[in-house]
Amino acid sequence: MIRVRQAASDADFGAWSRVKRAVLPNESAWTVQEFRERADPETLVLVAEVDGEIVGAGMAGRSDVIGRGFVSPRVHPEARRRGVGAALLVRLAEHVEGLGLDNAWASVDDPGSRAFAERFGFEEVDREVEQVKALGAEPPPSPLPDGIEVVTIGERPQLLREAYPLAAQEGYADLAVEGEVVNQAG
Numbered sequence: 522m523i524r525v526r527q528a529a530s531d532a533d534f535g536a537w538s539r540v541k542r543a544v545l546p547n548e549s550a551w552t553v554q555e556f557r558e559r560a561d562p563e564t565l566v567l568v569a570e571v572d573g574e575i576v577g578a579g580m581a582g583r584s585d586v587i588g589r590g591f592v593s594p595r596v597h598p599e600a601r602r603r604g605v606g607a608a609l610l611v612r613l614a615e616h617v618e619g620l621g622l623d624n625a626w627a628s629v630d631d632p633g634s635r636a637f638a639e640r641f642g643f644e645e646v647d648r649e650v651e652q653v654k655a656l657g658a659e660p661p662p663s664p665l666p667d668g669i670e671v672v673t674i675g676e677r678p679q680l681l682r683e684a685y686p687l688a689a690q691e692g693y694a695d696l697a698v699e700g701e702v703v704n705q706a707g
């Protein structure tokens with residue numbers, strides 16, 4: 522039996538992150554602490570259980586594109602084709618509709634996920650290409666201009682959140698985004 526419920530405990534958020542990492546191993550997933558610090562009150566975070574084990578995770582809320590919502594149902598690869606994704610998607614779509622939005626986007630990374638999305642009426646409107654560079658012994662940039670310091674996000678994690686407004690104002694201007702992007706970082 523599939524049970525979909527709102528994530529509430531540290532164990533739920535940890536399981537949500539484990540599912541996302543299993544589905545998208547090259548993407549980051551929030552830690553329990555990051556869920557506590559970053560979760561927007563209008564964002565719904567769900568987990569899906571089969572026989573008491575969390576095998577699915579989902580999130581829905583307002584998109585950065587004005588007037589649009591987002592849904593992200595994720596199902597552990599070993600638990601697919603049992604209705605878990607559909608159960609998650611129904612609840613996520615209801616949440617987006619409850620926010621007064623009648624359009625939602627989702628991102629897919631593989632043919633099976635694309636077929637799933639298309640079965641529920643999603644159609645491709647954009648395609649992203651991931652570019653990856655293996656890092657090794659990179660020489661430091663030099664000389665750095667006066668007043669410029671290079672640090673890692675690990676050293677100063679607050680910079681990631683502080684960089685968002687710059688991305689929303691400057692970075693998105695160069696992208697072919699369907700719709701206007703809003704700065705939700707506040």
